[in-house]
């Protein structure tokens with residue numbers, strides 16, 4: 001493995017670490033360790049026997065060609081094939097289903113859509129309920145098809161590490177309840193009965209939120225989609241798209257001629273020339289502990305509830321799986337990184353990022369007394385799409401209005417990307433009532449400057465100020 005890291009990658013990684021500051025520089029690189037540490041999520045470890053479908057070969061035709069086999073792609077295939085049982089749908093995935101962020105995230109299934117900005121009362125309620133319904137639909141889908149998917153839906157906390165922000169949230173919850181949004185504000189003592197987190201002043205609790213193993217969900221839906229006639233090709237990277245009334249989609253070994261396509265590649269979308277100025281593909285780090293029993297979890301203060309996220313710029317989030325792993329992400333400036341020129345492959349593997357994982361582990365131990373002794377069973381990175389205003393966009397573009405897209409969920413996409421498939425199907429069908437005026441439909445992205453200003457700007461903003469382009473999500 002160490003041989004596969006080129007000199008230029010090492011130089012770049014050295015530069016990143018230099019930009020990350022003294023903490024990173026003090027930790028020696030351990031290229032040898034790369035050999036034993038695969039970049040595989042805890043979620044993927046629960047589908048050990050998964051066999052990707054064979055690659056597309058030759059030329060096929062389709063009414064709809066979906067590019068990308070994550071939540072966006074699979075939810076589009078699911079909704080579209082249900083609405084149009086007689087239309088031909090082909091899904092092309094570069095590697096295996098759930099290879100991207102959908103199989104590498106923190107697993108938190110949350111309400112709201114990031115970056116929607118200030119909204120009227122009516123719109124605030126509509127946005128909340130659109131995600132609420134999506135979580136309901138995810139659960140219904142699992143039950144309807146009897147999928148072997150680990151999930152829980154016993155609520156998540158957003159905790160406040162600052163007294164003033166806690167006061168704001170206390171006021172906000174009164175307003176949200178008035179417009180029909182059932183969040184609760186719990187004082188710190190109450191939060192601690194569920195999760196004994198240090199340094200908090202209270203938390204917003206949403207009992208409808210939860211956690212989902214995305215790899216099991218997405219891969220579990222493959223036979224369901226195939227039984228409806230959807231053709232799913234894996235190991236089929238799209239290399240070129242030629243737009244027209246009929247769109248030509250080329251892969252390494254084949255071609256699809258389609259009436260319409262869906263760009264469902266999120267953080268990878270820029271590689272095919274779309275939305276390059278719209279977002280940063282960001283590499284985010286996550287670890288999962290070895291499974292611990294309920295008694296062991298209680299000993300470190302994790303009594304119940306699916307998970308929490310905090311209110312800090314470099315957001316920390318954690319969930320506990322049904323199997324007993326605690327999954328922890330973020331919590332450190334260096335746990336998020338942007339690579340020069342929009343590169344989407346993290347150089348090396350998580351073992352090359354020991355400084356980031358050490359820093360995250362410290363934050364983990366600061367929140368939960370005693371957690372620092374837990375060892376990591378899995379460490380991984382994932383590519384997410386962060387736009388400047390942290391907004392996502394779902395819509396259609398192109399001269400023939402046949403290029404559908406959904407991207408930019410900014411680390412808050414488990415629910416939103418599952419919702420995107422319904423929105424795209426509705427837009428395709430001119431049945432847009434549910435999405436009328438929603439702030440994420442056909443939303444613009446604020447342009448991000450080209451290189452080298454993009455890379456320099458990102459490093460300056462995040463490394464010097466410790467800030468990310470975090471925006472309130474409601």
Ligand SMILES: Cc1cc2nc3c(=O)[nH]c(=O)nc-3n(C[C@H](O)[C@H](O)[C@H](O)COP(=O)(O)OP(=O)(O)OC[C@H]3O[C@@H](n4cnc5c(N)ncnc54)[C@H](O)[C@@H]3O)c2cc1C
Pocket residue numbers: 067068069070071072073092093094095096097098099100101102103104105106107108109110236237238239264265266267268272284285286317329381382383384406407409410411412413414415417
């Ligand atoms: C580390 C991390 C933690 C996160 N934690 C959370 C969380 O706890 N809660 C939450 O709500 N959100 C979270 N997110 C965000 C969420 O996971 C994403 O927003 C969501 O999964 C995006 O789904 P997607 O289908 O649009 O993209 P992806 O899941 O990235 O899927 C894109 C797919 O396209 C494929 N692809 C790329 N290029 C091509 C090509 N040329 N041809 C064919 N296929 C291609 C990729 O292989 C990939 O499978 C997190 C993201 C990351 C990275």
